[in-house]
Amino acid sequence: MTNIEKLFKALNNLQPNYGCKIITHESDSDLVDEELFNNIIWTTENNLTWSQVKAEMDKL
Protein backbone atom coordinates (compact mmCIF):
# COMPACT_ATOMS: atom_id res chain seq x y z
CA MET A 1 0.00 0.00 0.00
CA THR A 2 1.40 3.39 -0.95
CA ASN A 3 1.72 6.19 1.56
CA ILE A 4 -0.97 8.18 -0.24
CA GLU A 5 -3.36 5.23 0.02
CA LYS A 6 -2.54 4.92 3.72
CA LEU A 7 -3.27 8.60 4.20
CA PHE A 8 -6.73 8.38 2.64
CA LYS A 9 -7.60 5.26 4.59
CA ALA A 10 -6.31 6.73 7.84
CA LEU A 11 -8.36 9.86 7.32
CA ASN A 12 -11.42 7.75 6.57
CA ASN A 13 -10.90 5.68 9.72
CA LEU A 14 -10.47 8.73 11.95
CA GLN A 15 -12.89 11.12 10.33
CA PRO A 16 -15.48 9.45 8.05
CA ASN A 17 -17.29 11.52 5.45
CA TYR A 18 -14.44 13.94 5.05
CA GLY A 19 -13.66 15.88 1.89
CA CYS A 20 -10.41 17.44 0.77
CA LYS A 21 -7.94 18.17 -1.98
CA ILE A 22 -4.42 16.88 -1.59
CA ILE A 23 -1.63 18.28 -3.73
CA THR A 24 1.37 16.02 -3.68
CA HIS A 25 4.98 17.01 -3.25
CA GLU A 26 6.61 18.13 -6.47
CA SER A 27 9.62 15.85 -6.09
CA ASP A 28 7.90 12.76 -4.65
CA SER A 29 4.20 12.26 -5.20
CA ASP A 30 4.02 9.43 -2.65
CA LEU A 31 5.72 11.37 0.11
CA VAL A 32 3.29 11.97 2.97
CA ASP A 33 4.65 14.16 5.71
CA GLU A 34 3.55 16.94 8.00
CA GLU A 35 4.08 19.55 5.30
CA LEU A 36 1.72 17.75 2.95
CA PHE A 37 -0.83 17.28 5.73
CA ASN A 38 -0.71 20.97 6.62
CA ASN A 39 -1.31 21.90 2.98
CA ILE A 40 -4.46 19.81 2.61
CA ILE A 41 -7.36 21.92 1.40
CA TRP A 42 -10.33 20.73 3.38
CA THR A 43 -13.83 20.90 1.93
CA THR A 44 -15.34 19.63 5.17
CA GLU A 45 -14.49 20.42 8.74
CA ASN A 46 -11.23 18.94 9.97
CA ASN A 47 -10.32 18.28 13.60
CA LEU A 48 -7.36 15.98 13.08
CA THR A 49 -3.71 16.61 13.80
CA TRP A 50 -0.74 15.24 11.92
CA SER A 51 0.34 13.11 14.88
CA GLN A 52 -3.06 11.42 15.01
CA VAL A 53 -3.04 10.73 11.29
CA LYS A 54 0.55 9.50 11.30
CA ALA A 55 -0.20 7.09 14.13
CA GLU A 56 -3.18 5.70 12.23
CA MET A 57 -1.15 5.36 9.05
CA ASP A 58 1.48 3.37 10.90
CA LYS A 59 -1.15 0.81 11.89
CA LEU A 60 -2.06 0.07 8.26
Add this chain to the structure above:
Amino acid sequence: MALIKLNNQSYTTLDATKLTGNLPAISGASLTGISGGKVLQIQRKVLPTTTYVTGTSPTDIINQTITPSATSSYIYALFVANYRMGCNDNTSNPYGNVRIKQDSTTTNTKADSKLRDINSAGATNIDRDFTGATSAYWTPNTTSQITVYVTVEMGTTTGRIGHFGSNDHTNATSLTLFEIGA
Protein backbone atom coordinates in the same frame (compact mmCIF):
# COMPACT_ATOMS: atom_id res chain seq x y z
CA MET B 1 10.87 45.70 -66.00
CA ALA B 2 10.24 49.01 -64.32
CA LEU B 3 8.29 48.97 -61.07
CA ILE B 4 5.74 51.55 -60.13
CA LYS B 5 5.84 52.51 -56.47
CA LEU B 6 2.56 53.66 -54.93
CA ASN B 7 3.05 56.15 -52.16
CA ASN B 8 0.19 56.10 -49.70
CA GLN B 9 -2.34 55.54 -52.45
CA SER B 10 -4.95 52.85 -52.83
CA TYR B 11 -4.97 50.48 -55.75
CA THR B 12 -8.40 48.97 -56.25
CA THR B 13 -7.87 47.01 -59.45
CA LEU B 14 -4.69 45.14 -58.66
CA ASP B 15 -4.79 41.59 -60.01
CA ALA B 16 -3.75 39.24 -57.20
CA THR B 17 -2.08 36.92 -59.70
CA LYS B 18 0.44 39.65 -60.38
CA LEU B 19 1.66 39.60 -56.79
CA THR B 20 4.82 37.56 -56.49
CA GLY B 21 8.01 37.64 -54.54
CA ASN B 22 8.20 39.30 -51.14
CA LEU B 23 4.85 40.73 -50.23
CA PRO B 24 4.22 43.39 -47.59
CA ALA B 25 2.65 42.42 -44.27
CA ILE B 26 -1.11 42.92 -44.36
CA SER B 27 -3.27 43.32 -41.27
CA GLY B 28 -5.77 40.54 -40.80
CA ALA B 29 -8.40 43.24 -40.30
CA SER B 30 -7.91 44.29 -43.93
CA LEU B 31 -8.58 40.83 -45.32
CA THR B 32 -11.99 39.83 -46.66
CA GLY B 33 -13.55 36.68 -47.98
CA ILE B 34 -12.06 34.54 -45.21
CA SER B 35 -14.50 32.17 -43.57
CA GLY B 36 -14.68 31.74 -39.76
CA GLY B 37 -13.50 28.89 -37.65
CA LYS B 38 -9.90 29.96 -37.36
CA VAL B 39 -7.90 29.39 -34.19
CA LEU B 40 -7.16 32.85 -32.87
CA GLN B 41 -5.23 31.91 -29.74
CA ILE B 42 -4.41 28.98 -27.49
CA GLN B 43 -3.93 29.02 -23.73
CA ARG B 44 -2.69 25.86 -22.06
CA LYS B 45 -1.88 24.69 -18.58
CA VAL B 46 -0.39 21.42 -17.44
CA LEU B 47 -1.11 20.04 -13.99
CA PRO B 48 2.28 20.30 -12.24
CA THR B 49 1.71 17.93 -9.34
CA THR B 50 -0.54 14.94 -8.82
CA THR B 51 -3.72 16.13 -7.12
CA TYR B 52 -6.24 13.98 -5.28
CA VAL B 53 -9.83 14.87 -4.49
CA THR B 54 -12.19 13.11 -2.15
CA GLY B 55 -15.53 14.27 -0.82
CA THR B 56 -18.71 15.43 -2.49
CA SER B 57 -17.89 19.13 -2.88
CA PRO B 58 -16.91 20.40 -6.33
CA THR B 59 -13.17 21.01 -6.09
CA ASP B 60 -11.05 22.91 -8.59
CA ILE B 61 -8.00 20.95 -9.72
CA ILE B 62 -6.84 23.10 -12.66
CA ASN B 63 -7.94 26.35 -14.24
CA GLN B 64 -6.86 28.63 -17.04
CA THR B 65 -7.79 32.15 -18.13
CA ILE B 66 -8.43 33.41 -21.64
CA THR B 67 -9.55 36.77 -22.99
CA PRO B 68 -11.66 36.45 -26.15
CA SER B 69 -10.82 38.99 -28.83
CA ALA B 70 -14.44 39.28 -29.98
CA THR B 71 -17.86 38.66 -28.46
CA SER B 72 -18.68 36.32 -31.33
CA SER B 73 -15.71 34.05 -30.63
CA TYR B 74 -16.14 30.51 -29.37
CA ILE B 75 -14.08 28.80 -26.71
CA TYR B 76 -13.11 25.18 -27.22
CA ALA B 77 -11.95 23.75 -23.90
CA LEU B 78 -10.15 20.42 -23.94
CA PHE B 79 -9.28 18.68 -20.70
CA VAL B 80 -7.09 15.63 -21.16
CA ALA B 81 -6.60 13.56 -18.06
CA ASN B 82 -4.55 10.69 -16.75
CA TYR B 83 -6.18 9.72 -13.49
CA ARG B 84 -6.39 7.14 -10.74
CA MET B 85 -9.50 6.00 -8.91
CA GLY B 86 -9.48 4.38 -5.52
CA CYS B 87 -11.60 3.90 -2.43
CA ASN B 88 -10.93 4.98 1.11
CA ASP B 89 -12.60 2.12 2.97
CA ASN B 90 -11.68 -1.06 1.02
CA THR B 91 -15.34 -1.79 0.26
CA SER B 92 -16.79 0.98 -1.90
CA ASN B 93 -16.67 1.50 -5.63
CA PRO B 94 -15.46 5.03 -6.35
CA TYR B 95 -17.50 7.21 -8.66
CA GLY B 96 -17.77 10.90 -9.35
CA ASN B 97 -17.88 13.66 -11.92
CA VAL B 98 -15.36 15.79 -13.74
CA ARG B 99 -16.79 19.03 -15.04
CA ILE B 100 -15.68 22.01 -17.11
CA LYS B 101 -17.11 25.32 -15.85
CA GLN B 102 -16.79 29.00 -16.64
CA ASP B 103 -16.03 31.60 -13.95
CA SER B 104 -17.28 29.39 -11.13
CA THR B 105 -16.41 26.14 -9.41
CA THR B 106 -20.02 25.41 -8.52
CA THR B 107 -22.22 26.55 -11.43
CA ASN B 108 -22.11 27.38 -15.14
CA THR B 109 -21.19 23.86 -16.23
CA LYS B 110 -20.12 23.50 -19.85
CA ALA B 111 -19.31 19.78 -19.82
CA ASP B 112 -19.97 16.93 -17.41
CA SER B 113 -18.20 13.57 -17.41
CA LYS B 114 -19.29 10.69 -15.20
CA LEU B 115 -16.63 8.37 -13.87
CA ARG B 116 -17.22 5.08 -12.11
CA ASP B 117 -14.91 2.24 -11.29
CA ILE B 118 -15.75 -1.23 -10.07
CA ASN B 119 -12.53 -1.95 -8.34
CA SER B 120 -12.82 -2.30 -4.65
CA ALA B 121 -15.92 -4.16 -3.56
CA GLY B 122 -14.59 -6.97 -1.46
CA ALA B 123 -11.03 -6.16 -2.42
CA THR B 124 -8.34 -4.18 -0.70
CA ASN B 125 -5.70 -1.74 -1.74
CA ILE B 126 -6.67 -1.54 -5.40
CA ASP B 127 -6.12 1.57 -7.47
CA ARG B 128 -6.74 1.65 -11.19
CA ASP B 129 -5.41 4.14 -13.70
CA PHE B 130 -7.17 5.59 -16.73
CA THR B 131 -6.83 8.19 -19.43
CA GLY B 132 -9.60 10.21 -20.98
CA ALA B 133 -10.77 13.61 -22.14
CA THR B 134 -13.65 16.03 -21.68
CA SER B 135 -14.40 18.95 -23.96
CA ALA B 136 -16.79 21.86 -24.30
CA TYR B 137 -17.52 24.40 -27.03
CA TRP B 138 -19.43 27.59 -26.34
CA THR B 139 -19.42 31.32 -26.82
CA PRO B 140 -18.89 33.38 -23.64
CA ASN B 141 -20.19 36.48 -25.45
CA THR B 142 -17.59 38.76 -23.89
CA THR B 143 -14.22 40.33 -24.52
CA SER B 144 -13.41 40.27 -20.82
CA GLN B 145 -11.14 37.66 -19.33
CA ILE B 146 -12.85 34.44 -18.34
CA THR B 147 -11.57 31.60 -16.18
CA VAL B 148 -12.27 28.02 -17.13
CA TYR B 149 -12.22 25.56 -14.23
CA VAL B 150 -12.04 21.79 -14.12
CA THR B 151 -13.70 20.49 -10.99
CA VAL B 152 -13.86 17.04 -9.46
CA GLU B 153 -16.47 15.79 -7.05
CA MET B 154 -17.09 12.28 -5.80
CA GLY B 155 -20.48 10.62 -5.46
CA THR B 156 -19.60 9.47 -1.97
CA THR B 157 -16.92 10.39 0.52
CA THR B 158 -15.46 6.89 0.32
CA GLY B 159 -14.01 7.37 -3.14
CA ARG B 160 -11.20 9.44 -4.54
CA ILE B 161 -9.77 10.50 -7.87
CA GLY B 162 -6.18 11.51 -8.34
CA HIS B 163 -5.11 13.32 -11.50
CA PHE B 164 -1.49 12.72 -12.37
CA GLY B 165 0.70 15.79 -12.58
CA SER B 166 3.98 16.19 -14.38
CA ASN B 167 5.80 15.23 -11.19
CA ASP B 168 4.58 11.69 -11.91
CA HIS B 169 4.06 11.61 -15.68
CA THR B 170 5.08 14.37 -18.09
CA ASN B 171 2.13 16.36 -19.45
CA ALA B 172 -0.23 13.69 -18.14
CA THR B 173 -3.09 16.08 -17.39
CA SER B 174 -3.70 19.36 -19.16
CA LEU B 175 -6.34 21.99 -19.89
CA THR B 176 -6.15 23.73 -23.27
CA LEU B 177 -8.36 26.61 -24.34
CA PHE B 178 -8.75 27.55 -28.00
CA GLU B 179 -10.39 30.78 -29.13
CA ILE B 180 -12.16 30.06 -32.39
CA GLY B 181 -13.17 32.95 -34.63
CA ALA B 182 -16.84 33.01 -35.56
